[in-house]
Amino acid sequence: MIELGEATVPAATVARLPYYLRALRDLAEGGVTTTSSSELAERSGVGSAQLRKDLSYLGSFGTRGVGYDVQSLAQYIATALGLGSEHRLAIVGIGNLGHALANYSGYAARGFQVVALLDADPQVVGNSAAGLTIEHVDALEDVLARTGVSMVVLATPGPVAQAIAERIVACGVREILSFAPVALQLPDDVVVRSVDVAGELQILAFHAAARAATNGTPR
Template sequence: MSPSQPRDRGIPEATVARLPLYLRALHGMAERGVATVSSEDLAVAAGVNSAKLRKDLSHLGSYGTRGVGYDVEYLVYQISRELGLTQDWAVAIVGVGNLGRALANYGGFVSRGFRVAALVDADPEVVGDTIAGLNVEHIDELEAVIKRRGVSIVVLATPAAAAQEVCDRVIAVGVTSILNFAPVVLSVPDTVDVRKVDLSIELQILAFHEQRKAGGPLMAVDSQ
């Protein structure tokens, strides 16, 4: 780390959101034995503009070689490190309904640095079941489980009505990163990061554009 290290402790949010994309493309290339890649090729693989890709990478440091491109392995390492994937993150999933179950079994979680360390639910019917090799624990044990397993990221897959309460409780025991699948706006202190995934919102956005294409509500057909 002696040579170039302009790692600006301020990487733009938009860049952070794309790094995982680059990482995935790079993993694919590494598996296919590609040693070196140009910004142009990597940009195509990740579905972005090459200038944007270069600017994104330049925020991490100067890891390319002019006239050649980027060393795939090295770049994988640098991005992984920047994203914090060189360490192991323990994730708890709260709410083991259909979605929670799907998440527990989702391979993509485990794949890169994340480990589902606990499943928690309120329904006595499912508490005690084994899902994806894990015992489902009771919601009363929430705080204890989080501490015991060193959980630092919580995935909320509860019904909407329960989300805020669970959220408050995990924050109270020190969790500061939450991935929320419940269709509610969580209120949290601003030291806590919440990311939200909302299936129904995504569909609504698609419907909006689809409607536009088909011709709007009180619109005559209008090819544009």
């Protein structure tokens, strides 16, 4: 549960808001001005009851018998997601993945701006990527302060992630998106979202194994 002013929003609901926003923007692009909970839910990959329940935690946005105004609901969710204010990102660890994340083109449209890239490899420091010069992670504290970073994307190797995360937190950053395959131990008020590609593949492998064990070997 996450406190938002007076309201309390379940974490599971928050995790779905980006899907709703995405679906609403797709609808808006297609020229659709009004939608229903069932249409929006289908495009978001959830049930319509769940969509309505989720929205009910944030307020009341529809018109009974009619549906939802696409533009205004999108605007509302975007605001709830804090996308009105600009979020300044640093990416730490400019390997294959960090490089790809730096060059991702969708940040601006979603209210994010990459303002700093850092790495520990002398071969990489000084190079430029995505219009920025890669700086040395030794200067992390200076760089974060100078560029006004509010969120960090961590794409370092696992073994150094914990130490760097602690330095990031010491700089006052409270939101971290980590691609490092370790469980970061950080104070409770720091929000860490973790993406683990190898772990996702392992979960798929479990499903494949379960299918084989339950159905007999598939054709």
